[in-house]
Amino acid sequence: MAYRLLIDPPEHPDVSNGYLDLLDEMPAGEKNTGPIQALWASRLGSLFYDNAQLVARRLLTAWQEPTEWLNLPVGGVALDVGSGPGNVTAGLGRAVGPGGLALGVDISEPMLARAVAAHAGPNVGFLRADAQRLPLQDESVDAVVSVAMLQLIPEPATALAEMVRVLRSGRRLAVMVPTAGAAANFSRFLPNFGAHLFDDDQLADTLEELGVASVRTKMIGTVQWVRGRKP
Numbered sequence: 001m002a003y004r005l006l007i008d009p010p011e012h013p014d015v016s017n018g019y020l021d022l023l024d025e026m027p028a029g030e031k032n033t034g035p036i037q038a039l040w041a042s043r044l045g046s047l048f049y050d051n052a053q054l055v056a057r058r059l060l061t062a063w064q065e066p067t068e069w070l071n072l073p074v075g076g077v078a079l080d081v082g083s084g085p086g087n088v089t090a091g092l093g094r095a096v097g098p099g100g101l102a103l104g105v106d107i108s109e110p111m112l113a114r115a116v117a118a119h120a121g122p123n124v125g126f127l128r129a130d131a132q133r134l135p136l137q138d139e140s141v142d143a144v145v146s147v148a149m150l151q152l153i154p155e156p157a158t159a160l161a162e163m164v165r166v167l168r169s170g171r172r173l174a175v176m177v178p179t180a181g182a183a184a185n186f187s188r189f190l191p192n193f194g195a196h197l198f199d200d201d202q203l204a205d206t207l208e209e210l211g212v213a214s215v216r217t218k219m220i221g222t223v224q225w226v227r228g229r230k231p
């Protein structure tokens with residue numbers, strides 16, 4: 001089912017690891033070479049993250065999934081960009097039901113391996129691809145969610161534009177990032193850990209520039225949710 005959504009379906013698909021690998025060598029400017037992404041790209045880091053996010057999702061409202069708000073149609077297609085260990089993707093799979101499809105996209109092989117082992121199934125699948133160049137056709141999905149990924153992307157506006165491009169008209173997207181509020185302005189004085197700190201309005205402004213309507217932001221502690229609808 002995922003194949004029909006692809007811009008350029010491969011003739012000989014590589015699914016040897018349980019996910020469809022579509023990642024070509026990333027151009028230098030699109031690659032995060034910082035220590036945080038290096039951690040998420042390692043086996044140990046992905047193990048640590050998987051356990052930490054489970055605890056965070058049990059305890060903290062900010063980390064809970066926005067599945068209900070996305071208003072997913074049963075039988076629809078949902079996309080989780082930067083899906084990590086795949087828990088959010090699995091939640092989207094439950095929401096769309098057995099006739100739908102939830103797709104997780106990530107660049108980290110260890111994260112994808114964990115996601116496949118724990119959550120892949122008839123209506124939940126994973127792709128290895130870059131958020132800045134989603135391999136999906138325009139207007140091919142019914143919801144997009146991206147949790148704690150945009151801060152790692154060298155070109156976050158490009159990744160947001162990609163999310164909007166693949167979203168069907170009238171449908172919703174929700175992104176979550178760690179934030180430092182006004183202190184984000186001072187982050188340039190800190191050592192470069194390879195993670196961007198957004199100021200309060202940055203993502204909302206970008207989504208509005210991309211034509212997204214009803215953009216809403218919500219700060220919960222040091223986390224920000226930004227949501228909107230494609231007109």
Ligand SMILES: C[S@@+](CC[C@H](N)C(=O)[O-])C[C@H]1O[C@@H](n2cnc3c(N)ncnc32)[C@H](O)[C@@H]1O
Nearest residue numbers: 040082083084106107108111130131147148149
């Ligand atoms: C902090 S984890 C969040 C994982 C998941 N969304 C969650 O909430 O549990 C960030 C994830 O974004 C992925 N990521 C980083 N850069 C990416 C890119 N350019 N394209 C796709 N995924 C990316 C990382 O590999 C990592 O799995």
